[in-house]
Amino acid sequence: MAAGGNPIFNGKNFRGALQxxxxxxxxxxxxxxxxxxxxxxxxxxxxxxxPQYxxPQYxxxxxxxxxxxxxxxxxSAGPAQTGRMTFDDVIVKTLLCLGAVLVGAAIxxxxxxxLALGLMILGAxxxxxxxxxxxxxxxxxxxLILAYAGFEGLFLGGITKVLEMRLPGIGLxxxxxTLAVFGVTLLLFTSGKVRATPKMMRFFLIAMIGxxxxxxxxxxxMIFGVVKDPWGLRGMxxxxxxxxxxxxxVAVILxxxxxxMDFTNIEAGVHNGAPARYSxxxxxxxxxxxxxxxxxxxxxxxILRGNx
Numbered sequence: 001m002a003a004g005g006n007p008i009f010n011g012k013n014f015r016g017a018l019q020x021x022x023x024x025x026x027x028x029x030x031x032x033x034x035x036x037x038x039x040x041x042x043x044x045x046x047x048x049x050x051p052q053y054x055x056p057q058y059x060x061x062x063x064x065x066x067x068x069x070x071x072x073x074x075x076s077a078g079p080a081q082t083g084r085m086t087f088d089d090v091i092v093k094t095l096l097c098l099g100a101v102l103v104g105a106a107i108x109x110x111x112x113x114x115l116a117l118g119l120m121i122l123g124a125x126x127x128x129x130x131x132x133x134x135x136x137x138x139x140x141x142x143x144l145i146l147a148y149a150g151f152e153g154l155f156l157g158g159i160t161k162v163l164e165m166r167l168p169g170i171g172l173x174x175x176x177x178t179l180a181v182f183g184v185t186l187l188l189f190t191s192g193k194v195r196a197t198p199k200m201m202r203f204f205l206i207a208m209i210g211x212x213x214x215x216x217x218x219x220x221x222m223i224f225g226v227v228k229d230p231w232g233l234r235g236m237x238x239x240x241x242x243x244x245x246x247x248x249x250v251a252v253i254l255x256x257x258x259x260x261m262d263f264t265n266i267e268a269g270v271h272n273g274a275p276a277r278y279s280x281x282x283x284x285x286x287x288x289x290x291x292x293x294x295x296x297x298x299x300x301x302x303i304l305r306g307n308x
Contacts, residue, residue, distance in 0.1 A: 083276050084270075085270050085275065086279070089276055090282045090283060090286075092279075097149040097284065098149070098290070099149075100146045101150070101291070104123065104149070104152065104155075104156070104157060105157030108154050108156075116161050120154060120157070120161075120162070122151070122154060123151045123152060123155030126147075127148060127152040127154075127155055127291075130148035131148055131288060140281045141280075145280055145283065145287075156294065160298065163298065167302060173301050175294070181259075181293060186263065188260075189263045189264075195260070196261045196264045201261075207250070208254060214233070219232070231299075245300065245303055248296060248299060248300035248303060255289060258289045259290075262282070266282045266286075269282060
C-alpha cells in the first residue's frame with residue numbers, strides 16, 4: 001500500500017511480512033532444509049559435528065524408500081497451514097464484525113425512542129474511542145474490534161430509528177444502497193478497472209482533509225446554534241441544489257475509494273504472506289469504511305426525501 005493510505009492499516013506488517021516456511025516437499029526427511037534452498041552454496045561436506053544430508057541423526061530411524069517417496073510427493077503447505085492470512089479469513093472475520101454491528105443495531109432498534117437516543121450517543125462515543133484504539137494498536141485485538149462493531153451498531157440503529165420515524169423505509173433504502181456501492185466497487189476492483197494509484201491516493205488525501213474540515217466546522221455551527229437547519233450547512237442551497245447533496249455525493253465517492261484501498265491492502269497482505277492475525281485488521285478496516293458509507297448514504301437519502 002502506498003504511503004498515506006487508509007490509516008487503519010498504517011504500521012501493519014502487510015507488505016513486509018515474512019515469507020512462509022519451506023513447504024514439506026522442500027524439506028528433507030529429518031526436518032532439515034533441502035540443499036540449495038537456504039540461499040548458501042552447498043559444498044557437499046558436512047560441518048564439523050553435523051551429520052551429512054540424508055544421514056540419520058542419533059536416535060532417529062532411517063525411513064524406507066517408499067516412505068521417502070510419499071513425503072516428497074505431498075503437496076506444498078498452503079497459507080492456512082502455515083498460519084498466513086487468506087481471503088477466506090478476511091471474509092469470515094468481516095462477517096463476524098458485521099454480525100456484531102447488526103446485534104448492536106437490533107438492541108437500539110427494539111427499545112423505546114428515549115432509550116434509543118441514549119444508546120445512540122453511547123454508541124457514537126464508544127465507537128469513536130475504540131476506533132482510535134484499534135487504529136493505533138500495532139497488533140489487532142479481536143475483542144476490541146468486535147466491541148467497536150457493537151458500539152457502531154448501537155449508533156447506526158439509533159440514527160436509523162430516528163430518521164425512520166420521519167421517513168419510513170429509509171433504513172432499507174440505505175442498506176440496499178450500501179450493498180450496491182460495495183458490490184460495484186468490488187467488481188471494478190477485481191476486474192482491474194480501478195486501482196489505488198499514487199495519484200489517486202494524493203487526490204483522496206486532499207479531498208478527505210477538506211471533507212473532514214467541513215464536517216468539523218458544520219458540527220460546531222450546529223452545536224452552538226449558529227445554523228438552525230437540522231443538517232447545518234448541508235441544508236444551504238447553491239443554485240437551487242442543496243449543498244448537502246453535493247457534499248453527500250463527494251462523501252460517497254470518497255467512501256467507495258476507501259473500499260478500493262481496503263481491497264488493495266487485503267490483496268497485498270495475502271500475497272505477501274502476512275500473519276493470519278492481520279485478517280482482523282483487514283476486517284476492521286472494511287467495517288469502518290462500510291459504517292461510514294452507510295451513514296453518508298443514509299444522510300444523502302434523507303436530504304433527497306426531505307426535499308420531495
